[in-house]
Amino acid sequence: MDYSPELGGIIYQVASMARRAGGISFAGGYPDPALFDTEGLAAAFNQVFRDSFRVALQYGEREGHPPLRARLAAFSSTPSRTVAAEEVIIANGGQQGIETAVRVLTRRGDTVFMDSPVFPTALQAFHLAGLNGISVAKDRDGLIPESLEALLKVHAPKLIYVVPSYSNPDGSVLALERRRRLLELAVHYRFHVLEDDPYSRLWFDTPAPPSLLALSGEVPGARDWLIHVSSLSKLVAPGLRVGWMIPPAHLRQEFVWTKLATDIHSALPTQHAVENYWAAGRMEAHLPKIRATYAGRARAMHAALAEHLADRLDFAAPQGGMFMWCRVRAGGDARDLMDAARREGVYFVPGVAFYPRDADRATFRLSFATTPEDGIAEGIRRLSRVLAG
Secondary structure, X not given: XXXXXXXXXXXXXXXXXXXXXXXXEOOOOOOOHHHOOHHHHHHHHHHHHHHHHHHHOOOOOOXXXXXXXXXXXXXHOEOOEOOOXXXXXXXXXXXXXXXXXXXXXXXXXXXEEEEOOOOHHHHHHHHHOOOEEEEEOEEOOEEOHHHHHHHHOOOOOOEEEEOOOOOXXXXXXXXXXXXXXXXXXXXXHOOEEEEEOOOOOOEOOOOOOOOHHHHOOOOOOHHHHEEEEEEOOOOOOHHHOOEEEEOOHHHHHHHHHHHHHHHOOOOHHHHHHHHHHHHOOHHHHHHHHHHHHHHHHHHHHHHHHHHHOOOOEEOOOOOEOOEEEEEEOOOOOHHHHHHHHHXXXXXXXXXXXXXXXXXXXXXXXXXXXXXXXXXXXXXXXHHHHHHHO
């Protein structure tokens, strides 16, 4: 891979700069802190220290707090794929699930496939593991099965990494039939699929297609080749660091032991508090507000881009998630626009941070999640001045 940690670090540098300098930031892939249900979370943590602190402050089960595992199993289940509590391993966010899968399934020099552009912290895990990263061609309907099949005739990947629903950074959604075909190819060619699924509940008008986890109950043999990773970072709060992983049954113990070597178990007070929060009904009650807010901001951003930059950028309206992906039609390197944009008080992340190699440098990512609609309109006006030169 041509990827380096410095490229992925651009995101955090730009987001940090925006926090220090003020202005309008479309940079960080962060949820809006104004949407955190602080009242509900405060009650949930108070309940821990009132009712269960002696257990929550002690060492606990390495797989995680049993009631929360049961709740996450129910949350992940569908009519075609029932998940049992013992299948769920609590992780410190979805990133630990990715890292654990890499450590269990790969060795230095192995090949990993991914669609690109792709989540850069996954690229970081692949880079540090010394893996050979290869991109599969994609479009707005996600990775293209014909491209995957062509690559499989040349390479033998250990796994393929995908964010099927409202992907970070480009907001794409893997089409239903492509999801099924991906699982069929995994079974046939015997490679693992690492599904990263933190955004699928953030749909706007209609839900995303069934997850690969759900479809693995319909594709013969697919359960043995799928690792499902998800997180509550975008649904509750990222600072809680509550995620989970559902590996195949024959790999479950290895996942547990590998995670055990890292942290023994994830923080129990937080797990207890999240279970309390969920049991009180706050999760289901609050999620529609998050969806509606992000949907309004996504529409505001798309409308502003259509008004001010339709002749200079290619972009598409997102169906969910937190991101819009843009390409400068005239080409060039979006990094060259960063300083001019900063002087206008607007921030974004150049696309070079999201590719394992051969980056399309004319691309960049905009996040609409943290900026109110009037701020989005003003930010896009400023960005139009930058692109006008």
